[in-house]
Amino acid sequence: MTYDDQNADLWRRPDAGAEPGQTTPPGRVPPAGYAGPPPTDPPPAGWRPPTYVQPPPPRQLAPQDFDKVEAQEKEARTLTYGVALVAAAVMVVLSCLLCSRVLF
Template sequence: MTTPSGATPDDSLWRRPADPAAEAPPPAHPVPPPPSYPGPPQAAPPPPGWRPPVHLQPPPPRQLPAQDLPALDEAERGARTVTYGVGLIAGAALVVVVCLLCSRLLF
């Protein structure tokens, strides 16, 4: 541990002052209490008939068409085949690129 020039190497540098309250001067004027917040102003309630009358009622929801589950399954199978094909082609291209890079490093 380094010590300030001319100081002793004990812990006197890190000790608290003797009495910090005695060193502080008394306040020149008393501190006023903080003002109290009364809250937001109260809102007046709306008059009884303040909403406009509703004349149009929306129609009830219509029935959705039935789903063709076998056709959906066939479409999902086709999409899965395309996804696997694209993944295999991308994987093969990456293997070729890695082989080319490794051959450049070795030879």
């Protein structure tokens, strides 16, 4: 390993009198501080396109029949439980068949 590389100064230890945490390589001037973001110019006065059409006001929603909604939810729950019971029964029958094949 050679240390006569042109970038070796960047990796050398700081001097004994240097401040702790100083990472500025020799020969470079450290920045004075954060000057803030660059200044921006405000947009011109007419930068938005003109608006000609006003949207219509929102419509009223249809009234809800809460009794009908509850009845439909009850029917859906019954159907879901029925499908789950049929699937469980099929799984029990299949597992019994597989276990009987292994045992006998």
